Every structure is written in C-alpha cells, then in structure tokens.
Amino acid sequence: MSRRQTDEPVGAGATLGLPAAWAVHDAEELLAVPHWVRTRVPGLRECFPQVPDAVWRRLESVDGREFALAVAGMGVLVAAAAADGRxxxxxxxxxxxxxxxxxxxxxxxxxxxxxVRGYTPGSATSPLVVVPFWLWARTRLRRAGVLRPLRTRDAVLGLGAAGAALAGTPAVARRLSRPTAGRRP
Known part of the structure; x- marks a missing residue:
C-alpha cells in the first residue's frame, strides 16, 4: 500500500450524497427560477447593459416545463457520476x-x-449545502487517499464538460417539451 493509500473507506455519504445534495440545491432553483426571472431580469437588463440581448431573451423564454426537464437531465448525469464514484x-x-x-x-x-447584490436562484443552498458537502466529500476522498488534485487543466475540462451538459440538457428539454402537434412521426 502506498503512503497516500489508506484503508479508510470513502463511504456512501461522499459518493451517493452527491445526488442528494444536488437535489436539495436544484429544488431551490426549480422553486425560485420562474418567479425570479419574471421579477428580476428586467432590472438586471438595465444594470448589466453589456450582456447581449440574446442572453436576456433566452433567459426570459425558458418555461417551467423546459427548465424542469433540463434539471432532470442534469440529475441523470449527477446520479451516474455518483454511482460511478460508489x-x-x-x-x-x-x-x-x-x-x-x-x-x-x-x-x-x-x-x-x-x-447582483441580492438573491439569485441557488444562492441560498450554496453556502448551506453545496459548498459544505463539496468540502466534506473532498476531505473524505483525501483521507482515503483517492482524491485527485484539483488542477487548472482538470478544472477547465470539468467546467467545459459542465458547460456542455448545461447547454445540452436545456436543448434536449426544449426538444422534448415542444408540442407534438405538427411533428412528423
């Protein structure tokens, strides 16, 4: 056994806890996003004129069903990652x-x-659930001797993959949430 490897198990909490923490966090987003977009985006457009209009229009066009489908798609990816971790x-x-x-x-x-100097969807559970779980799970992985260092290259690749997932799941959700009338079989 190497010096870094120990007999300490990572435990199910560090791996299978990921989709649980994610579910709590995304429940907040599911509950908050529709109202927040309706009430805050107009003011944010004025505060941040450098953001392209296309970004604001896309944000305003997301409906509840499409957003819920995108969240479900991310949930599948998070659950698959957690299962692989376990x-x-x-x-x-x-x-x-x-x-x-x-x-x-x-x-x-x-x-x-x-x-924005105020609440944004996800900002309530981030300091209470997301960041503490992340730090705790990384500590468990480190103690077990299996933690990979968070390197810039890995962070860029991880953020790129997350960006692709974040872009891809809404696209799939948009496709799935379209009315079926007029669609070819």
Missing part, C-alpha cells in the same frame, strides 16, 4: 469531476448573488 470507491475521474463541478457551481452562485 463503484470505484471514490476513485472515478467522472465522479470527482462532477463533485468539483458541483462545488465550483456553488461558488459561482455566490459570486452571482454578490454581483
């Missing part, structure tokens, strides 16, 4: 990238809330 005792690169993406995502929510 299967590999936390060693899975996929799991660790998802875990780090989740934690960095929580920090992004806090930065968004700071930028």
């Amino acid at each position: 299967r590999t005792g936390g060693r899975s690169r996929f799991y660790q990238a998802a875990l780090d993406g989740f934690g960095l995502h929580g920090l992004a929510h806090l930065a968004q809330a700071a930028a």
